[in-house]
Amino acid sequence: MSNNTGNSVLALLIGAAIGAGVGVLFAPDKGSRTREKIKDGYDDAKKNLKDKFEDASEKLRSRFSGAKYDLDETYEELVSNMSHKTEDVISFLETKLADLKEQNAKLQKKQMANQQKETV
Template sequence: MSNNTGNTIVAILAGVAIGAGIGILFAPDKGSKTREKLKDGFDDAKHNLQDKYHDVSEKLIGKAKALIAKDDIDGNYENIVSTLSHKTEDVISFLENKLADLKLKNAKFQK
């Protein structure tokens, strides 16, 4: 969990606790109504935390997928470069052989 997310969760929980304490001290309603309001407040805070957790989870999953895709692309790139390097060596060897043959043929004409 990142530091910002941790700070946000602590701030939300502190706000809920302070709000509940002030609500109890200044509650004009009966105890049962005050408890119901507290329960509703805690439920709202719980849903807010779940929503934030879901958002953070989705962002992390998206970043992880992007990193995995990047690794796949990097791996494919390395394979392509390696294959091309081998093919280039093959072409160079072929051209060197042809050049040697041409030099031999040219030497015959110069005698």
């Protein structure tokens, strides 16, 4: 819960308590009627607090669901980019391997030629 929401809820509860206390002190009604009014005020404050809590919860859920979607999308993009990079690296390594095989074949031919010259 954000600080502003917490302060609003606290102010609401303090206001309800003060209002109930002042109402009891200055109430011209009988005690049973005054208690009923206090109970009704308490029920209203409780419902209001519950509604605010549900609204805050819904806002948090929507923010987190959006963040989850963004995270999933970013992950998919990363995997896709890595896949392309992997293909580039494999192609590069295959080219280098072919070059090394070619150089090796040339060196072996030279060695064979040198060995044949030495045996002659």
